[in-house]
Amino acid sequence: QSLVTQPASVSATPGQRVTIPCSGSSSNIGIHFVCWYQQFPGTAPKLLIYRNDQRSSGVPDRFSGSKSGTSASLAISGLRSEDEADYHCAVWDDSVRGWVFGGGTKVTVL
C-alpha cells in the first residue's frame, strides 16, 4: 500500500483549471515539504514545484502548489495541450526514512 496516493488520471479541456490531489499522512506530508515532478512520455522527470509551493526555474505561473495538513495539491490553470504529461508528488517519510512518491497522475487535455 502506497504511503502517498494520487489519482491515476485527470482530464480537462484547454483553458480550464485542473487540480491534482496528493494524500499522505502525519509521517510524510504532515511534517515535510512536498515536491512535484512533471514527466513527458519517454523522458526523465523534471522538477516542477518544491517546498510545497515554490516553482522551479522556468516553470510558468500557471502551475501552483499548495499543502494543507496531510494533503497537497498541484493546480494547472489555463490548461494547454503541452501540459499533457504525468505528474508525480514526492515527500520524505519518517516511517520509512526515505522519499515516497505518489503513483503519478496522467493529465489529459481533451
Place this chain on the structure above:
Amino acid sequence: EVQLVQSGAEVKKAGEPLRISCKASGYTFTSYWIAWVRQMPGKGLEWMGIIYPGDTETRYSLSFEGQVAISVDTSTTTAYLQWNSLQSSDSGMYYCARVSLYWGDLDRLDTWGQGTNVDVSS
C-alpha cells in the same frame, strides 16, 4: 550547466552482474547528494537510495537495501548503481538525480539524468 549523463541501455540475463553509471558535471560533485530512482514499465517512481560523494555516506530504501549497491568515484565525478545478480524483476528504467538541500535537510531532486533502461531476461 548542471548535467547528469547516464550510461546506455542494458540487456542482460538473470543472474548476471551489472553496474550502470551517472556522470555529473557543471557543479561541485562532492557537495551534493545523488539519488537513484526506479521506474518500472507503466508505473510510478520509486526511491532506491542516496549517496553523498563528499564522504560516501549511503542510505538505502528499505525496499532496495541488500539488493543493490550505490557508490561513487570522485576522481571521475561518477555515481554508480550495481547489482551482483540480476533478476527479471529488476527490469525497468533507472534515473539518477542530484539532491539539493534546504537548511541541511534533503529537499528536492533538482536535476535528473536521462535514464538507463535495464532489460533482464530470465
